[in-house]
Amino acid sequence: MSQLNPQQQAAVRYIDGPLLVLAGAGSGKTSVISNKISYLIETCNIAPRHIAAVTFTNKAAREMKQRVTGLLESKSAKGLTVSTFHNLGLNFIRSERKAFGFKAGFSIFDAEDSRTLIKELTVRDSDLDADHIDRIQHQISHWKNALESPERAFSKAESKGEQAIALIYRRYCEALRAYNAVDFDDLIMLPVTLLQTDGEIRRRWQAKLHYLLVDEYQDTNAAQYELIRLLSGDRNAITVVGDDDQSIYAWRGARPENMAQLKTDFPDLQVIKLEQNYRSTARILDAANSLIANNPHLFEKSLWSDLGFGDPIRLTRCANEEAEAEHVVNEILNMRIEKRCHFRDFAVLYRGNHQARILEMKLQSQGVPYQLSGGTSFFSRTEIKDIMGYLRLMVNPDDDNALLRIINTPRRGIGAATLEKLGAYANRREISLYAAIGEFGMQETLTPQQQEPLEHFKLWFDRVTGNCLSGEPISALREMLDDIDYQGWLYQNTSSDSVAENRMRNIHLLFEQLARTIDDAEQADSLDADGSRAIESAIAKLVVRDLLDRQEEESANDKVQLMTLHASKGLEFPHVFMIGMEEALLPHRSSIEEGNIEEERRLTYVGVTRARQTLNMTLAGKRRQYGETSATIPSRFLDEIPEHHMERYGFGDSTPEQQKQRGKESLDSLKELFA
DNA sequence: AATCCTGGAGTTTTT
């Protein structure tokens, strides 16, 4: 506590009502939340099980939990909830499963599963093109995040097309029900609907939660906000921490207006600003402040730091994107020697993932180690989706999606025609595909060659399931892998052996994680009172991910970090490069077209504020895109950074003399600022 | 079931 500045301390101590902490970049918000949790436990004597802290990513949740545990002196954190919104929702659904009408072992559909299901639904519906699937999926997700039921969506629809999508939305929900499944959005939406309609359950949860803390509040969507409001009840014991200037996820439903909404919904809201930055030099912060001042603001705030003026921001105009990448690599190599630092101290940030490609080439050719973050996430890799399919079907035989994924992977001679008949029959009888296999009615429609592999599969899978649920799940699963010779199938289906090896490693990683999660589930008592088995809960937890970040941490050796501006939020690096500072790239073309410049500016702001010591910006004079090379225009955001903080290279319009002059002005103005 | 071919898109992404 003594480590905190007065504002931070005030934010920790204020517990008499709802509190909004406006935490600027690098102002120690994680510290505040962690310290507040420990303060609530140690000083206010609130039992950990009555406190919940909510984050957006597993990584953030894990870090916070760790810090709280480290801060606690005399008490234990046992029973404390620090989890993601989705995890909290999942726990809620699990413990109120019966009220929802789900069977044990319900599946969680990820985006890919949802897409498959929507495709299935639209194909049968001939008056809708299949190429609108992405739009439909997006729209459904949007409705769910806005808490719109299919019925409401239909009645609000403004066109025939929208009505048609609303009808698919309804069938999509029905299908999920039939599959005993929920999707990611349901993890938030379903708890909200139940809390709204069931007073008894609402009171029970409100009685359980005495204090609620929310991180990255500017990223909450309508459903998440409603969940927070319902859980906090009229106790109003709630602290939310956020920064509207770092709201960069409006495109996926985040509503930074939720910050303003708080003032209306909680009239006695206290607001505390954290403006001291412990990360960056004064120049970098002044640049960031000037930039973001071009956005309208609900709450004015201005970051400052006492870490010294620092180096000017360097802006280099390169001939083309190739020269740009080369320049960045050379700079990194030079700076590493000059500043005596490590590769891991550098980050290269960009707007779009494709920008990483040239960079990768140049880094490789110079032998610079790098870590590319982003890319396909662990749980969307084919091998993991395959094995998860087996696991899901094991605990939830109604999950037709899972069955379809794995029934012929590896090949079992069960083809499209067979599945077509099976589907038609199951549909008629209103049972799941798995249940339909081997029924008498089925046998008439299938040829013996079709029937045999199906029934063989079911017999085998029933046995595997039995082994897995009764005895040692992990060894039963390894046995299953041998049975189906999954390894052989991998080697046969991948271009090189190293890819197959890697995939096999991933599967073992998954098993290890599953074993750990089962242990956790067996120990946790409170939320699993519905009598479901540990493995069911473990598989559900796996789907909401907890593996990816862990892997990244392990491999974070001495490597240059490459990532999108979005992915950089929450991180910091001694030396930051922002590349592609051009109109149409940053701000992105589509954002210009949609008139959404403010979010692009915030994105730039996030990038700038990642830097501790130096910030290097680059742009390419000519860029090749869509086959043709054309001249670029420097990003408008560059003009919003005070010229006296910038050192321009490659613009040809400023002599070293002018540079020096600006450098003087810059120092003078900074001195004035700090006088 | 595997492979080739064509067409369309080409921001950001967690759970």
Place this chain on the structure above:
DNA sequence: CTCCAGGATT
């Protein structure tokens, strides 16, 4: 231009 998905072809 380059990549991927999905369809068509073998």
